[in-house]
Amino acid sequence: MAVAYSAGADxxxxxxxxxxxxxxxxxxxxxxxxxxxxxxxxxxxARAFCALHGIALQVSRVQAAHSLGESPEAxxxxxxxxxxxxxxxxxxxxxxxxxxHADDQAETVLLALSRGSGLPGLAGMAERFERHGAVFGRxxxxxxxADLRGWLQAVSHAFIEDPSNTDVRFTRNRIRAVLxxxxxxxxxxxxxxxxxxARHAAQAQILLDDLAQLDLIQSGEPPAMAxxxxxGRERQANALRYWLRHSHGVAASAAQLDELLDQxxxxxxRGHRIHLKIASGFVDRSGxxxxxxxxxxx
Numbered sequence: 001m002a003v004a005y006s007a008g009a010d011x012x013x014x015x016x017x018x019x020x021x022x023x024x025x026x027x028x029x030x031x032x033x034x035x036x037x038x039x040x041x042x043x044x045x046a047r048a049f050c051a052l053h054g055i056a057l058q059v060s061r062v063q064a065a066h067s068l069g070e071s072p073e074a075x076x077x078x079x080x081x082x083x084x085x086x087x088x089x090x091x092x093x094x095x096x097x098x099x100x101h102a103d104d105q106a107e108t109v110l111l112a113l114s115r116g117s118g119l120p121g122l123a124g125m126a127e128r129f130e131r132h133g134a135v136f137g138r139x140x141x142x143x144x145x146a147d148l149r150g151w152l153q154a155v156s157h158a159f160i161e162d163p164s165n166t167d168v169r170f171t172r173n174r175i176r177a178v179l180x181x182x183x184x185x186x187x188x189x190x191x192x193x194x195x196x197x198a199r200h201a202a203q204a205q206i207l208l209d210d211l212a213q214l215d216l217i218q219s220g221e222p223p224a225m226a227x228x229x230x231x232g233r234e235r236q237a238n239a240l241r242y243w244l245r246h247s248h249g250v251a252a253s254a255a256q257l258d259e260l261l262d263q264x265x266x267x268x269x270r271g272h273r274i275h276l277k278i279a280s281g282f283v284d285r286s287g288x289x290x291x292x293x294x295x296x297x298x
Contacts, residue, residue: 002027002093004084005057007046010099012159013148014140018097019055029087029096031080032061038163045160058087073170085132095135100125103145106194107175110183114175116254119205120245124198144191211235212242221247222289225264236261240290248292250279264290 003015005028018026030046032039043059050057060083084096105124112121128137140148152159168174183190216239219227223243228236237257244250252260256278263274267285274285281294 001025002029002058002084002088002091002096004080004096004098005030005046005050006099006162007042007049007160008099008162009149009152009159010101010104010140010145012049012157013152014097014099015055016053016152016157019053024054027056027058027091027093029084030057030059031083032059033076033079034061034063036164038160042160042162045158049158058091060084060087073172081131081134081136084136085134088134095137098136098138099140100138101140101143101145101148102191102195103176103180105141105198106183106191107172107180109194109198110175110179111172114171119201119208122198123202123205124195126202141195208238209242212239215239216243220289222286222291224288225267225285225290226288228264233261236264244278244283244292248281248294250281250292250294252278 001018001022003011003018003026005011005015007030015026015028028046028050030043032043046059047057049055062079062083088096108124109122112124115121125138125141127139127141128135130136164170165173166177168177187193215227215231215235216223219239221243223239228239231239240257240260241252244252256276260274260276260278260283263272263276266272267274272285274283274290276283278292281292283290283292285291
């Protein structure tokens with residue numbers, strides 16, 4: 001088993017708990033992002049901490065700088081998961097544990113609400129998921145950040161405070177600094193309530209995915225428009241979202257999906273062409289079927 005260890009409070013608590021539960025069987029994975037001068041200090045602390053406690057440590061250095069037009073948070077997150085998955089494969093471990101906790105889950109749901117996200121966003125972070133061929137788990141989603149820090153302080157275990165966590169240029173940090181205290185003042189215990197909402201959303205999304213799979217069995221893949229038109233508009237939208245997400249790894253905006261549904265409804269002659277931008281690629285008509293062409297093929 002491996003733990004993604006940043007040297008911050010949350011991952012420190014998780015690493016120590018895992019080490020106590022499986023002594024001698026846990027490896028710490030530390031990703032050096034290269035995004036800030038303090039990153040060298042994180043690695044130095046991680047090495048000293050793991051040596052002190054007799055925990056095996058692997059360090060991976062990545063360049064997590066974002067490209068033009070790319071979200072800095074998304075770029076860093078993707079590089080981190082890619083690196084963790086690579087270390088997991090190299091070490092031959094079954095899975096990687098992540099230190100996200102109840103506060104992180106609440107922030108994720110509030111962020112999704114602020115963006116007008118659908119059920120996948122409102123479902124928050126999954127307790128278990130796969131990415132880049134590795135299995136990841138989040139065992140602390142039911143534990144508050146204050147409880148983790150309180151335990152570390154009670155047993156006198158050192159951790160690093162990441163200075164970027166107070167940078168309010170990042171949306172999540174603004175939610176943490178401004179919105180979370182306001183919610184707590186109005187609704188004490190809101191973290192538990194938001195976690196419950198996330199579970200309900202995740203359950204509802206599972207049912208919608210099951211329905212989409214049944215509809216795509218009928219329409220075939222790529223989906224046939226004649227079969228889609230028999231379905232109601234909402235059910236068409238659900239099937240198309242699932243097809244785009246699971247077959248091509250992309251998500252259509254609400255405006256793009258509405259336009260695609262309108263074109264499917266109007267496309268009843270051989271000469272009617274569909275060529276609609278979805279994410280960074282295009283959905284086109286090929287005979288009576290819809291095909292998606294990613295940007296690297298266009």
